[in-house]
Amino acid sequence: MTAIGQDMRSALEILQRENRITRVEGSVDTNFELAAVLAQCPGRSAVIFENVEGYSVPVVGNLVDRKNFALSCGIDTSLEASLNYINKGIENPITPLVVEEAPCREQIITENVDVLKTIPCTTFFEKEAGRYISAGIIIAKDPETGKRNVSMNRLLLLGPDKLMIGMSPSHHLHHLKEKAQKIGKALEVSIAIGNHPAVLVAANAYVDLGFDEFEIAGGMFGEPLKLSKGVTVDVEAPAGAEIVIEAEFIPDELYEEGLVSEFHGMYVDYGKSPVLRVKGITHRNNPYYQVILPGRYHEHFIIGAMAIETTALRNIRTAVPGVKNAYITEGGMGRSHLVVSLSNPRPGEGQKAVFAAFAHCNLIKQVTVVNDDINIDDPVDVEWAIAARMKADQDIFIIPRVRTDRAEALVKEGTVAKIGIIALRDANALPKAEIPEEVMKNVQDQWDKYKITRLS
Template sequence: MSIDQSMRGFLAALEDDGELHRVGRVVDPRFELASVLSLRDDGAAQLFENVQGSAMPVVGNLYNHRSRFARALAIEEADLDAHCLAALRQPVKPVMVEDGPVQEVVHRAPFDIGELMPVPHWFEKEGAPYITAGVIVAKDPETGRRNVSIARFRLEGGMRMMAGIAKNHHLAQMAEKARRLGRDLEIAVAIGNHAAVLLGSQLYLELGDDEFDNAGALLGAPIELVKCKTVDLEVPAHAEIVIEGRLKPDDLIEEGAVSEFPGFYVYYGPGIGVEASCVTHRKDAIYQAILPGYAREHCLIGAVSIGATLTRDLKRAIPAVRRVFVTEGGMGRLHAVVTMHKPRLGEGKRAVMLAMGSVNLLKLVIVVDDDVDPEDWRQVEWSLAARFRAHEDLIVLPGVKADRCDPVHEDLVVTKIGMIATTRPGDGAPGGRSEFVRPPAEIYERVRRDLESY
């Protein structure tokens, strides 16, 4: 049996389990839709069936729990990190197909993107509606290698958009290459994707690595791609919508205030102009929206992928590392808990420095033993209280280069902190102050095996 590569198969599964809420009343895409998603940030996925000014429904809050990603990938939640690590080790290349549902309807120029799809206007001070769940496909203008990522697109009217891309992202590097060559950069923006494509697009890979390879491994089958109509690119055949166009590196558009994952407005300056050339979509397309700002889905998409790639990188250097968990409270970007198995003296501090060196965004890293569940803050806090010696185990690194997204940076510099809360040789020895209390082992084990009978 073939694997469903669409978003809608997961929607059906959520509805079967009572985790898809259908909003029947008319909802205004200008601020009202954002308000509903924000107020139901932690609940069921929301399917807005009647969006004012559009015949196309909108779905949001689709992946606002780690368990949702796991279910979409047909795995247990406890296996999510291991599954992502396996996808990094054993990529599965995509395959081309002649046609796909995403091209059932084709709109060629001229058209108005805002009239074709219900793009929400999210927050009060933002200048216009933003596409937030668009997976961007582009090719390096020098090597021809494919890159898959996510960035925000603001509607500028008609076929015109503005792309907000961080300068250190691979897409920005490719746009700069195109600018030096005096060319535009062809892009395609796929909206309404399977979880494997969304997660794959967020993996921290090298420039030149094709994220569709890892998305295929996450899915468990090659991602089926179809050729675009007006640009030399390939997009997921089972997506809901695709916008084809060209990024114009010399066409700079002032952005003004825009929301970012800390939950604040930021002012990044100009974004890059985009001229769309074609829009294709399913006959009954569903527009996917991810609530930006400090929202669960926005934070989790980054957290799961960053945690997986960072686990891989740290394990290569320090075999004692077991897992890197990037926290939701840290906005899915800034805080991480690293678990280690019997680390040698100094390895915890090395793990902190390697983690911060690998992911520029990280500014708080806590290292614990692998008997602590990094997802359980009660256990992490216990570990800090029981195993952390501040005079030896606290790392304070002032004046470190920060990412522009950090909410407290000053001139792109921030102070970073590491906390090592691990056991040491001799901890837990009989008569010591860290000896665990427990009933006799044979009684404890007998009760554990037969616990259901009590």
């Protein structure tokens, strides 16, 4: 297993060695142009913009792809490896370690704070309200228990020291804000930008309020995640973060955001959202700024998908012990479509798996259940299972008016119809015709001896 660090720079070093970085040397403007270039960069490598107009700060995008995640975490690129790695973090959480000296505090700004002057906030889509910070990890503490909550929320730049923060009333952060307000406190937050892929995925984990997501990151790393104390707030941030914005909620101040893109690639209007006052900014010497291209783009999908599929698998296993793997598809927008594989399922267990998935995550609205001989991260193999094993008159069921998330594209009165597809072989299924497994493996191991030439 490759030795790894805890920060974005260590991930970039690994990706550089693996030829998984694209460098953009030409000048780009943060006003739509950077987003347009990022959207059209070929392949799935990380992208570094080295010449951002008006800034000396390089911008990193497309950091998290499934292969990039595996390489930067020192694991193999299989779905099972990533599920096990993330699950290890949840099952074996490690308490973070607060250190006195941290790279993220090499430069400290507490006077004349100006977010836009310091970092290249970006405009993404034409009908949105302005410049957004899209890769910020938000850290807050429960005002009563002191336990951390870590999440990812969009941040709209309103002024030199003001940010609107987008969050649903159902989010844990919203509960902490309300709790603080009831006892007469302004909830403080740290916003960490430029983080290791494992930290980004941990921040998106679907766990109960009070479960410190930084403990999950530590569990993945196999050692405590190093944190640094705040300068103007009593909230820690990852010591290796590139940039940290320290802020607090302004009581009772809301901002009408207007249209904003969602993961499904369409505009929504969520109305008013809370506002933060920035108290300070700290950063590494010569920092990188990280961008996640929102809307219908693969990094936005994958960060959420990897977190959801891992916790969904854990939840399904409590109902169906024979579940093998779970996979959130990219075509399902990294949120909505789940494929589940079962080992030797008994009658009715496919349906139980579907219901367990719906119960776990409001955003999941289609679950396809297959046998464990299907590669669930291969859409062709999954479609084959549907074509060969699903009996449409028996194996498709639709559940109307199920509770969903406000971000669902077709939400109506907080609900949406959900669908289960059972594509399991039955006792009368025809056997699969396959080349002997040992021969297939021998050929693969000796591939070079065949001296195969591809004709153009």
